[in-house]
Amino acid sequence: MRVVDQSEWKKHLVCCLMTAALLAALPNVSAAEHDAAWPAYTPDANDPRSAIPEIYMWDLSPLFASDEAWDEARLKLLVQIPGLEAFDGRLADPAALRACLDLYFQLHSDANFVTLYANRRQSTALSDENANAMVQRSLAAMDELMRAAAFIRREALTLSPEKLDAAYAAQPALAAYRPYLDNLRRRSGRLLSTDAERVLAQLGDNLWAEIDLNEIPSPLEDAFGALLTEIPWPEITDEEGEKVQLTLSNYGLYRASTDRDVRRGAVEALFGTLRQYERTLAATLAGQFQLDVDYARARGYDTALDAYLDKDDIAPEVYNNLVSTINAHLPLLHRYVELRKKALGLEDIHIFDLYIPLAEGVAVDVPFAEARTTILAALTPLGADYGAALAEGLDPANGWMDLYPHQDKRSGAFSASVHGPHPYVFMNYQDSLDDMSTLAHEFGHALHSDLAMKSQPYASFRYVPFLAEIASTCNESLLSDYLVSKATDPAEKAYLLVERLESIRTTIFRQTMFAEFELKVHGFVEDGTPVTAALLEKTYRDLVQRYYGPGFTLDADDGLEWAYIPHFYYKYYVYSYATGLSSGIAIADRVKTLGEPAAKAFLAMLEGGASAPPLELLAGAGVDLTKPDALDAAMKTFGETLNEVEKLMEE
Numbered sequence: 283m284r285v286v287d288q289s290e291w292k293k294h295l296v297c298c299l300m301t302a303a304l305l306a307a308l309p310n311v312s313a314a315e316h317d318a319a320w321p322a323y324t325p326d327a328n329d330p331r332s333a334i335p336e337i338y339m340w341d342l343s344p345l346f347a348s349d350e351a352w353d354e355a356r357l358k359l360l361v362q363i364p365g366l367e368a369f370d371g372r373l374a375d376p377a378a379l380r381a382c383l384d385l386y387f388q389l390h391s392d393a394n395f396v397t398l399y400a401n402r403r404q405s406t407a408l409s410d411e412n413a414n415a416m417v418q419r420s421l422a423a424m425d426e427l428m429r430a431a432a433f434i435r436r437e438a439l440t441l442s443p444e445k446l447d448a449a450y451a452a453q454p455a456l457a458a459y460r461p462y463l464d465n466l467r468r469r470s471g472r473l474l475s476t477d478a479e480r481v482l483a484q485l486g487d488n489l490w491a492e493i494d495l496n497e498i499p500s501p502l503e504d505a506f507g508a509l510l511t512e513i514p515w516p517e518i519t520d521e522e523g524e525k526v527q528l529t530l531s532n533y534g535l536y537r538a539s540t541d542r543d544v545r546r547g548a549v550e551a552l553f554g555t556l557r558q559y560e561r562t563l564a565a566t567l568a569g570q571f572q573l574d575v576d577y578a579r580a581r582g583y584d585t586a587l588d589a590y591l592d593k594d595d596i597a598p599e600v601y602n603n604l605v606s607t608i609n610a611h612l613p614l615l616h617r618y619v620e621l622r623k624k625a626l627g628l629e630d631i632h633i634f635d636l637y638i639p640l641a642e643g644v645a646v647d648v649p650f651a652e653a654r655t656t657i658l659a660a661l662t663p664l665g666a667d668y669g670a671a672l673a674e675g676l677d678p679a680n681g682w683m684d685l686y687p688h689q690d691k692r693s694g695a696f697s698a699s700v701h702g703p704h705p706y707v708f709m710n711y712q713d714s715l716d717d718m719s720t721l722a723h724e725f726g727h728a729l730h731s732d733l734a735m736k737s738q739p740y741a742s743f744r745y746v747p748f749l750a751e752i753a754s755t756c757n758e759s760l761l762s763d764y765l766v767s768k769a770t771d772p773a774e775k776a777y778l779l780v781e782r783l784e785s786i787r788t789t790i791f792r793q794t795m796f797a798e799f800e801l802k803v804h805g806f807v808e809d810g811t812p813v814t815a816a817l818l819e820k821t822y823r824d825l826v827q828r829y830y831g832p833g834f835t836l837d838a839d840d841g842l843e844w845a846y847i848p849h850f851y852y853k854y855y856v857y858s859y860a861t862g863l864s865s866g867i868a869i870a871d872r873v874k875t876l877g878e879p880a881a882k883a884f885l886a887m888l889e890g891g892a893s894a895p896p897l898e899l900l901a902g903a904g905v906d907l908t909k910p911d912a913l914d915a916a917m918k919t920f921g922e923t924l925n926e927v928e929k930l931m932e933e
């Protein structure tokens with residue numbers, strides 16, 4: 283185990299680190315004695331950061347020792363970026379090509395250190411002006427690098443295959459850049475003239491850029507976001523009969539209220555308000571989809587689907603396979619809707635009845651130390667090496683995690699990493715079962731990055747978004763199975779099983795419904811059919827009715843739900859939630875039934891990073907998303923879970 287931190291405050295934890303080293307070597311050993319060394323803390327989101335023992339905060343010193351060191355690195359980066367110019371026009375020379383890519387990826391990695399540090403500083407100090415300014419400065423540096431490096435992609439594409447082969451022979455170190463160059467050249471036919479590229483870039487097209495598609499919102503997405511914040515949401519009545527202001531952030535809470543009047547009121551108030559703005563909301567969405575289609579066509583793609591999936595090298599049949607396979611399993615979702623109706627004792631079931639918990643929430647407290655032990659045990663099927671890396675990351679003394687919520691900290695959870703130091707895991711852990719599941723999820727991401735960076739050079743370690751949600755959901759799935767297998771109390775078991783149903787309903791069924799909506803509406807744009815509010819509403823209503831089935835009662839405004847979903851602005855992104863969870867479940871199944879060989883194949887996929895096309899890496903783990911199998915496996919899990927819940931309900 284690497285002891286990554288030399289800072290003063292951790293010196294007294296030497297014993298703790300040594301225990302952790304033993305534990306890392308023996309991941310099955312109970313963590314109990316080790317936990318005893320950690321200070322007690324009860325999470326409270328209203329605490330200031332200073333109230334939390336330091337051991338539960340991440341350690342940013344492997345990135346930079348201080349804000350001053352960060353600023354020095356940023357300035358050094360800005361000084362070095364113009365050095366790329368020296369290679370402009372010289373990439374036909376193998377030595378120059380290699381030196382240029384060495385420098386480019388070094389600067390890219392440096393820029394990532396700078397942005398990661400600034401973002402991490404900001405995420406635990408949202409109102410800190412200095413941290414906000416650091417984020418802005420880091421983004422500016424990244425932007426400058428991208429601009430300075432634009433010639434590399436253009437020139438690399440002009441090299442003939444023979445010339446490139448000769449370059450690989452003359453400069454063996456170029457092999458590290460082969461996945462990058464292959465991926466670049468794969469789409470060489472889509473690159474336009476310099477002038478055309480300049481115009482498209484100015485208009486905001488990033489189909490060709492080396493950044494995430496959704497990193498920079500379009501003006502239409504900005505307008506949509508601004509409208510949502512300006513809409514005067516009405517007041518609704520809460521469980522105590524008090525008037526409360528509805529907001530987009532408390533909507534989910536009231537929609538899941540066990541008081542039917544409250545949840546109906548919340549949904550009707552939200553949809554009714556969206557109705558008043560439906561033409562503006564239709565205009566921003568239609569405008570976004572028109573842009574997607576225009577950018578795709580500018581590069582000679584037939585459809586926006588082809589273009590946006592091609593960016594990550596995903597075949598459109600993956601998308602079509604998802605939609606058709608999930609449609610074939612809709613009777614399972616219809617059965618679940620009927621089950622909810624019965625369990626809740628309702629005569630008719632509406633959109634506002636879909637989110638309330640079916641089983642009583644189990645009031646089990648899962649303090650972090652217990653979650654850690656449970657997660658380590660649940661993930662043992664992934665093997666000893668995985669367990670060792672997991673034990674290292676889950677040891678607070680190693681500085682991977684920022685565990686507890688506090689004032690001025692961003693909400694939610696995520697994992698982020700650069701190449702070299704350990705990954706970072708951001709949590710708002712509050713001792714619940716859900717929090718434990720989130721922790722297992724985020725560690726799926728973190729260990730994916732950790733394994734990829736240990737096996738791949740910088741240029742090929744960062745996996746594409748399409749692969750991102752597989753490791754995380756595989757972990758969640760293994761944890762869920764483990765907890766169900768250990769549950770002795772029927773109420774707890776029912777709770778866990780319903781959680782699994784809900785996760786599949788909201789991530790596979792609902793996101794596939796979104797994906798189908800996105801496909802249909804892009805199709806209207808591509809056919810030249812005017813996309814009006816009425817057409818969007820009808821398209822969405824039809825999908826809701828078909829997905830939830832004949833037992834579901836559709837209300838007048840249900841077709842307006844599309845209007846507040848930001849994900850429709852993310853350019854064919856939502857489907858990857860559904861394929862991610864399906865693949866995660868399918869892989870967890872394989873690991874349970876086939877054992878070590880399946881686990882090894884999965885870890886090889888994680889270690890692969892971006893060294894091969896994503897579908898090829900995934901196929902190595904036994905999942906072919908151009909065929910129904912993995913989706914069928916997830917649906918089988920859903921069906922079996924339904925059976926168990928039905929049985930528990932009868933008892």
Ligand SMILES: [Zn+2]
Pocket residue numbers: 723727750751754
């Ligand atoms: Zn995730």
